[in-house]
Amino acid sequence: MSVAQTHHGRFLGSRTPAPSGDARWKLVAATMRRHGYRADALIEVLHAVQGAFGFLDDDGLRFVAASLRVPYSRVYGVATFYQHFTLRPPGKHTCVVCMGTTCYIKGAQGLVEAVQDRLGVKPGQTTKDGRVSLLEARCIGSCGLAPAVVLDGAMHGKIKAEDLVGKVEEWMKHDS
Numbered sequence: 001m002s003v004a005q006t007h008h009g010r011f012l013g014s015r016t017p018a019p020s021g022d023a024r025w026k027l028v029a030a031t032m033r034r035h036g037y038r039a040d041a042l043i044e045v046l047h048a049v050q051g052a053f054g055f056l057d058d059d060g061l062r063f064v065a066a067s068l069r070v071p072y073s074r075v076y077g078v079a080t081f082y083q084h085f086t087l088r089p090p091g092k093h094t095c096v097v098c099m100g101t102t103c104y105i106k107g108a109q110g111l112v113e114a115v116q117d118r119l120g121v122k123p124g125q126t127t128k129d130g131r132v133s134l135l136e137a138r139c140i141g142s143c144g145l146a147p148a149v150v151l152d153g154a155m156h157g158k159i160k161a162e163d164l165v166g167k168v169e170e171w172m173k174h175d176s
Helices: 026-033 039-053 058-068 072-081 101-105 108-119 161-172
Strands: 095-099 132-137 149-151 154-156
Touching: 026 039, 026 058, 039 072, 039 095, 058 072, 058 154, 095 161, 101 108, 101 132, 108 161, 132 161
Parallel strands: 095 132
Antiparallel strands: 095 149, 149 154
């Protein structure tokens, strides 16, 4: 087999074949190329994988490890250490509750518990139907709006538990 071919037909710039023929791997390969396949580009490459696919799966982690020539354990360790990365596909909607000190003091735990009770999932999980992921963030940098949440990328500050649950229920109603 030549450097230009794999069982999927192509290498993406390194000697490591992409996990699939999905064109999004070309975006990841471009990031690795731009950084010279250096191990110190690990976080940037993981961001590229998650940006392209929405999460980091085992095949993706193994591809990154082999491409950057770093141990899988290091890649997995980085992916699980930083809260930004997720190893599971996200739900159609995401509810991220800030758990920073100010938000926590102003009731963030109650927000998490209210959504958890309504959805039947714990932080870091997605509902069985794949509609909603409940996530916690260490700090989203909006202390003046505490308690703060990010709903599908939009910031909501000084939110009350009943209002948050109402927004989550709207997602459930409109997606059924």
